[in-house]
Amino acid sequence: AQSVTQPDIHITVSEGASLELRCNYSYGATPYLFWYVQSPGQGLQLLLKYFSGDTLVQGIKGFEAEFKRSQSSFNLRKPSVHWSDAAEYFCAVALNTDKLIFGTGTRLQVFP
């Protein structure tokens, strides 16, 4: 069965520190991969996506993610975190864009 795993439920970092959020997937084929961010009480905003091509994907707000087929991973990174990055982050996969399977999310807390 298809699944998405975000091993870290909660991560706390200091402002200015680097960040890496982990995402692993289990799928029969190479899926489309997404990272979304959700602020409290709001919907989801797309940070970046991978469909094909260059495995290092640049997104909005200074985020990037790297697709590693051998590890079935799509980790999200940011070199320097800002206080406004505090939110819930969801990794998602799909065979196409029609049906997304979400991970359980990682809550990011940023300390000044």
Place this chain on the structure above:
Amino acid sequence: GAVVSQHPSRVICKSGTSVKIECRSLDFQATTMFWYRQFPKQSLMLMATSNEGSKATYEQGVEKDKFLINHASLTLSTLTVTSAHPEDSSFYICSAIFRDRGSNQPQHFGDGTRLSIL
């Protein structure tokens, strides 16, 4: 700016009433919309896929008679929670795909509706 508008943002009502939530795509035609449910501190669970002009496709375990979905136009889908009970209290989020932008387009999400049944 927002490309998907969801209304209302919050609803509080008595048990037994029906509640309608609207999801509109702004400026673009959305042939497919999706409805998700999110429990506190949990991930999003797909409830149903709504295609314009046809019946919605519900995920396993979702009661189609409880959660009525209508997608009458290319810019509007509605979710009606019928005879709502406290266990229906949740955060409901819609999303849309804009087909006229070509294939491989990601879903764009609304801001969600917080439903509280007393």
